Amino acid sequence: MRNKSFYIQTFGCQMNERDSETLAGMLRDSGYYESPVRNQADVIVINTCSVRENADKRFFGTLGQLKAVKRERPDTVVAVCGCMMQQQHIIETLKAKYPWVDLIFGTHNIHEFPELLANVLNEREKIVAVWGRAENIIEGLPSMRKNPYKAFVNIMYGCDNFCTYCIVPFTRGRERSREPKAILHEVYRLVEDGVREITLLGQNVNSYQGMVSEEDSEIKKETSFAELICLLNKTEGLERIRFMTSHPKDLSEELIEAYVSCEKLCPHIHLPVQSGSTKILSMMNRKYTAEAYLKLVERLRSRVPDIAITTDIIVGFPGETEQDFDATLNLVKTVGFDSAFTFLYSARKGTPAEDFKDQVPESIKHDRFNRLVNILNITSAEKNKALVGTTEEVLAEGKSKTNAALFTGRTGGHKLVNFKADSDVSGHIVKVLITNSTTFSLTGRASEV
Numbered sequence: 001m002r003n004k005s006f007y008i009q010t011f012g013c014q015m016n017e018r019d020s021e022t023l024a025g026m027l028r029d030s031g032y033y034e035s036p037v038r039n040q041a042d043v044i045v046i047n048t049c050s051v052r053e054n055a056d057k058r059f060f061g062t063l064g065q066l067k068a069v070k071r072e073r074p075d076t077v078v079a080v081c082g083c084m085m086q087q088q089h090i091i092e093t094l095k096a097k098y099p100w101v102d103l104i105f106g107t108h109n110i111h112e113f114p115e116l117l118a119n120v121l122n123e124r125e126k127i128v129a130v131w132g133r134a135e136n137i138i139e140g141l142p143s144m145r146k147n148p149y150k151a152f153v154n155i156m157y158g159c160d161n162f163c164t165y166c167i168v169p170f171t172r173g174r175e176r177s178r179e180p181k182a183i184l185h186e187v188y189r190l191v192e193d194g195v196r197e198i199t200l201l202g203q204n205v206n207s208y209q210g211m212v213s214e215e216d217s218e219i220k221k222e223t224s225f226a227e228l229i230c231l232l233n234k235t236e237g238l239e240r241i242r243f244m245t246s247h248p249k250d251l252s253e254e255l256i257e258a259y260v261s262c263e264k265l266c267p268h269i270h271l272p273v274q275s276g277s278t279k280i281l282s283m284m285n286r287k288y289t290a291e292a293y294l295k296l297v298e299r300l301r302s303r304v305p306d307i308a309i310t311t312d313i314i315v316g317f318p319g320e321t322e323q324d325f326d327a328t329l330n331l332v333k334t335v336g337f338d339s340a341f342t343f344l345y346s347a348r349k350g351t352p353a354e355d356f357k358d359q360v361p362e363s364i365k366h367d368r369f370n371r372l373v374n375i376l377n378i379t380s381a382e383k384n385k386a387l388v389g390t391t392e393e394v395l396a397e398g399k400s401k402t403n404a405a406l407f408t409g410r411t412g413g414h415k416l417v418n419f420k421a422d423s424d425v426s427g428h429i430v431k432v433l434i435t436n437s438t439t440f441s442l443t444g445r446a447s448e449v
């Protein structure tokens with residue numbers, strides 16, 4: 001009997017990417033191999049995201065395309081999972097309009113996937129298995145990484161913040177932190193497998209609170225996020241530590257000091273500001289003011305002068321006036337972000353902001369979006385240009401996908417660098433002389449490994 005193949009399509013954030021690595025690991029362990037072509041795979045999994053309307057639309061578009069695949073090859077299994085499946089109205093829509101979907105499961109029971117898939121194949125019946133809430137954290141699930149030198153490591157799940165535009169607390173549940181020992185063990189195994197850089201993942205890593213269930217002389221009973229970084233910093237063979245995402249309201253002095261004391265913690269922070277208007281921040285329930293955010297940036301820069309700061313900004317939140325938007329532009333100019341993800345606000349079903357008055361017309365949102373992106377791009381280009389002539393440490397990830405004569409990698413500040421090297425430097429931290437820059441990347445030449 002021939003081996004069966006799978007294809008996983010992932011929408012959304014790094015948490016979803018990490019979940020997809022687990023799904024791929026489970027499929028590999030069940031004897032499947034990864035197909036490079038979606039429509040030829042025996043099992044097609046779509047891991048969904050519900051943070052933005054655009055991802056919803058792309059998901060339904062993808063499902064529409066799979067109708068023809070099912071018609072041609074009825075034995076193909078179509079499975080859907082992820083945040084969208086935690087919403088009842090989505091499940092109803094799938095049942096009513098997309099009968100070619102065989103398996104629906106949620107964010108809290110991905111560990112059940114192999115069993116659910118086997119049931120679909122054996123019984124040839126459709127299965128909907130979505131848990132309403134999370135049970136205990138399941139450790140030790142397999143994983144199949146895309147990158148040999150970098151890995152995502154979940155340290156916590158869920159979010160307790162209830163920003164008014166966000167569906168995550170409803171789809172991913174309340175905050176749950178993994179035990180420090182389990183995280184250390186996973187990182188140790190990753191390093192043994194050749195990983196040089198880890199990114200610690202959580203919706204709000206600053207509120208990580210690791211509890212130790214057994215007595216341990218090295219690990220405290222309660223471990224803060226900064227303490228976890230300091231523990232990981234001791235891992236031999238690990239070169240770099242990053243994290244995503246931190247909420248400004250919970251960023252502690254202790255974490256700022258970790259940048260100074262832990263040499264493996266990269267000088268980069270992704271610190272979503274969302275708006276420069278304190279009025280809008282309050283309506284978003286972000287629990288900090290624009291002034292507090294600016295003070296935080298000052299404190300970070302006073303302790304870590306070369307830190308790269310990146311952010312997320314939502315344009316056109318309900319009630320955003322021209323004055324509020326100007327406040328965002330002013331904050332952006334004051335901070336000088338290295339780069340930013342910018343989003344047009346889209347109402348998410350089930351969130352408080354869906355019912356807010358004064359929704360901003362699309363044309364105004366687009367106009368503001370373009371003005372904001374222009375300013376952000378100018379700053380990004382200036383920041384990159386300032387690095388020309390300097391020597392940066394880059395973790396070489398392999399050959400560039402667009403130019404096989406170049407290697408590609410990232411600096412500690414997370415800048416993308418394409419560079420020439422005389423030998424295969426993949427997996428090494430390389431000193432690269434930066435010779436040129438654009439808005440989004442740098443080019444250079446490796447000087448030594």
Ligand code: SF4
Nearest residue numbers: 159161162163166168
């Ligand atoms: S901090 Fe706010 S935006 Fe981020 S996941 Fe939690 S609720 Fe959503």
